[in-house]
Every structure is written in C-alpha cells, then in structure tokens.
Amino acid sequence: xxxxxxxxxxxxxxxxxxxxxxxxxxxxxxxxxxxxxxxxxxxxxxxxxxxxxxxxxxxxxxxxxxxxxxxxxxxx
Numbered sequence: 621x622x623x624x625x626x627x628x629x630x631x632x633x634x635x636x637x638x639x640x641x642x643x644x645x646x647x648x649x650x651x652x653x654x655x656x657x658x659x660x661x662x663x664x665x666x667x668x669x670x671x672x673x674x675x676x677x678x679x680x681x682x683x684x685x686x687x688x689x690x691x692x693x694x695x696x
Contacts, residue, residue, distance in 0.1 A: 624652035629668070632683050636670065642683040653681055 628649045635642035644650060653661055658674070661681070665672035671686035 622652055622655065624648060625655075628652050629664075632670065633668065636683065636685050640684065643680050644683070645680045650679065650681065 628644065631649070632642045632644070644653060656664065661672055661674070665683060665686075669686060671684045673682040673684070675682070
C-alpha cells in the first residue's frame, strides 16, 4: 500500500471518530487518493465503513461514516 494512502486512511479514521465528515483537501492527500480509480476509491471507503463524495469541479474529497456499509442498519 502507498505510504501516503496509509497516512490518509489513518487521518480519515481519526477525524471520523470524532466528527461527522472528513474533508481531504491537502494536495499530497488528494494525490494519494487520485492515484486510484473512482471505483477503487469507492471500494476503499466501503471497506472501512465510509461513504465517499467527490464534488464535480471541487478540489476536495469528502468522507462520511456510513452505517449501511458497516451493516448497522436499524430495522423497525
């Protein structure tokens, strides 16, 4: 695994443990994620229980905790 990607993964996990969203805006962090295809980024997020949003024309990638990806769906 790319060492920069590992650092980004750790940052996302740390931020999402205390906040509802993590915005990746630093050029080095963006480069680590953009070295992957959109499908690989999506799989990366799902594997960690996150949801990823990449805004069109924006210079940021957003990550959120995703209860559906973690299998924590609440049924009524």
